Amino acid sequence: MKGRKPVRALRLGLLAAVLLVVPFADHNNAHVDFLANAGAFVLLALGLNIVVGFAGLLDLGYAAFFAIGSYSYAIFASQQFGLHVPFWIMLFVAAAIAALFGILLGAPTLRLRGDYLAIVTLGFGEIVPQTFLNLAQYTNGPNGIGSLDQPSLFGRPFGFSATPYYYVVLGLIALGIVAARNLQHSRLGRAWMAIREDELAARHMGINATTAKLSAFALGAAFSGVAGVAYAAKLDLVSPDQFGFNVSVLILSMLVLGGMGNVAGVIVGSLVLSFVNSFLLPQASNIAHTAGFTYLDFTNYRFMLYGVILVGMMLLRPAGLLPSAKRRAELEAALTDPALAAHEQTEYEGAHAR
Amino acid sequence: MALLELHNVDAFYGRIRALRDVSLHVNEGEIVALIGANGAGKTTTLRAISGLLQPGSGSIRFAGEDLRRCTPDAIVRRGIGHAPEGRRVFARMSVRENLELGAYTRRSKADSARDMAGVLETFPRLRERLGQKAGTLSGGEQQMLAIGRALMSRPRLLMLDEPSLGLSPILVQTIFGIIGEINAAGTTVLLIEQNARQALALATRGYVLEVGRVAQEDTASRLLASETVRAAYLGA
Known part of the structure; x- marks a missing residue:
């Protein structure tokens, strides 16, 4: 193990170096812009992974917290109310606000499991954008809030290039990865794992399921609060239609594709889907258009494609592209007859012991 | 003074009354057996003690402390x-x-490591299977794991809910032997059993639960000899 550590550090260093020079090497601002947006979704996926992947609480309304984070920035850092809280402080404030709403949503769902929980979170995901839509005197309704404050660093505003946002998001992702991994291996992380496996048994062990679940909702939401601020500041606009059910499904699909519960998998999954979404489909449409198929617009088929991806994944690689070891074991046990699996396992291990 | 004391405990599942005025106590160092038919309220009693079910009324005291609001x-x-x-x-x-x-409730890693060594001493079979998935263990091994896992919190009182369920007679003997050892090492035990004969053979005292109330309480040997218990629970 010790011999592999320097190799790992070297690889990480190399990856970091590549990511840092991308905006210098690639002068196409559209590419950097794409990466910055994709980065925001990596943050969202990391956050949802805490709720769904670690704690096993199926949340179908996660975009609500993204909306809360984004609107926090729009309200506290624009002409709308004449408030101009700095971007850097808003990252923390929005994380706290989103976490608070995470607890507010979590509290009534504590007794719910599986599909019931999914339905309540689905409702919450619909209520939040609707509320922003209907509070028109504060939020301008469907027009949204524009002209948000530009972030600045050492007195220099970010301007209209995507590059500074790219670096901000990159930094946030790095922090997010460290946070997620530490959480996963913390005492709280073990409590989540136990609850995901068997809540009643977990309570017998002296695990406080209430605090553990609320912490998962709060911490997961905090990630999307941060992502919301970065995304809103970059886009310079928030409006209710950015946070619909499709966004919640998109983020969940990223988890399923990449491998729920595994931090690296979740990142890969979100990058792949962002790439398909913002790059592959528009490009494919362009090619089709130049080839004369003007009626073809592949971006309209994106949900069909997600569906195909999800069905395909479930059939071919149900634990995701980079599954967590634990999840894979769970799925394998669930896919085959558990008793048979148990038997085979003992046989297998018995044979190898001999 | 008793280590655990239940006084007139009532418990409900929704509107169904599962326990009526249950009073019982467990002294430090004892093995107490709770016997009774299915649905008599044995598991409910344990759930009320461990706080998984809020009792409707009555008091539950452990080492002098009220557990009701815990x-x-x-x-x-x-x-x-x-x-x-x-x-x-x-x-x-x-x-x-x-x-x-x-x-999980214990903060010191060193203490837990020592406890783990102790548990593995008690259950050598678990040591052989340390890396194996618990679902792949045999029923008896799973029961050993369940008991060992409960011991890891280093309890003063260990509550066991039907440890003999679904095990072969030989394994039941083994498990009951181990429960005796755990008790001899200083842990008080409250045991639920349908296997009344085995449980009473091991226990110091026993309670018979019938439809949510305590029907009989006595020393284990006297319960074993009692006509009514013999007729109802020992099949003789």
């Missing part, structure tokens, strides 16, 4: 370990991970 995790921390009905081991986790989760 959350289940606080009750585990106060020293009541509970091996649940149906074992409920974490099937997809390894034996080691199961035991580690049993020590």
